Amino acid sequence: MPNLNTDKPERSRLSAADWERAALALIAEQGVTALNVEGLARELGVTKGSFYWHFPSREALLNAALERWELDVEHELGVEVESAGDPRARLRELFRRIAHEVQPHRVYAALLRALDHPRIQSLMARVSQRRMDFLALAYRQAGMERSAANHRARLTYAAYVGFLQMNVHLGVPRLSQDDYEAYVEHVIDTLIAE
Amino acid sequence: MPNLNTDKPERSRLSAADWERAALALIAEQGVTALNVEGLARELGVTKGSFYWHFPSREALLNAALERWELDVEHELGVEVESAGDPRARLRELFRRIAHEVQPHRVYAALLRALDHPRIQSLMARVSQRRMDFLALAYRQAGMERSAANHRARLTYAAYVGFLQMNVHLGVPRLSQDDYEAYVEHVIDTLIAE
DNA sequence: CTTGTCCCGTACGCTTGCGTATTGACTGGT
């Protein structure tokens, strides 16, 4: 079993994982529909002939890339769950981080626009449900009733989804840095305080 | 006058407006990418030859349909603005109505997934901005400070966008009727009360 | 040196969907 190489220098040969990573990068930048094998091959400096050695079809690549992404996301959520401290402060910290690190969520935002694909739809349903469950738990740990926590988690997640859409894809006039910070604090006060 | 029949009309002749209405119906149901002239022609019981008499291209049809939709939306917002009464109660009423009449917002939700199209992006930016301005005004009339009202309007609109995504496209496990009502009231209490 | 495996290139067929060209049929006005 040769080649465990996971770096990214100009190798003369590619592996399936290279295609998957390139696919995710392309999805993040230009969406799922932009994922075509010839374009991707061109971007990697090879031709289709290479691709169809690694994958039987475009769908297979998409599925592999999605699977890889789901594992990443689940891992991130895992480390999030394990962090200790005051639950309310943790939530605030989570909000601020997400507000300032939009980049890692671009794949999520891109997949949000491809929900007609059944596999992507079920994937997103799973991921969203897990995240909402995490939020609901956090709200309960912060002292809310079970039902209120569930509703608040749903509202929070809806706000997150809409936030991504508006910031990543909609050309909504960007707020100034100060206004943006004030907005984030407003969201935190509205959704967490009480 | 205009025949709103969207089934399989046995009309012998079609007008450009018929194509536009059919296009909007198709967009609402299956998204913008599903809008292709041959499929639409099949659905209307004619062939492409008819289409290209009314429109020079697929883009022209899409633009005409979007223009028509924008006028509708603007008109709805107009009647909304003119309604009087206690501002807070009006907001609550607005929330409840949107929560229960998701159907008219399916076009918006579909367009949300086609923001890579520059024309759709600017259109959606305009519509969203107008609606957010309306919300901000309502919040100010309800007694909030200018800046807080703007932020709350942004948050509310983000929640609306996310709400649409989750309900229309994401297969998120549907809430029971009672849970859903409770959720809506929770949203109202969280975003309006104070 | 030969051989098999891995990775890639080239060339082709196929489907979908846009757009064009041409012809035909139905309509109302004169």
Next chain:
DNA sequence: ACCAGTCAATACGCAAGCGTACGGGACAAG
């Protein structure tokens, strides 16, 4: 009755993308 304008059918060209067939070079093993 005729004619111009309107709507529609048929047939074709064309580009994009997926997938296949097949061939070849590099490289390690024997």
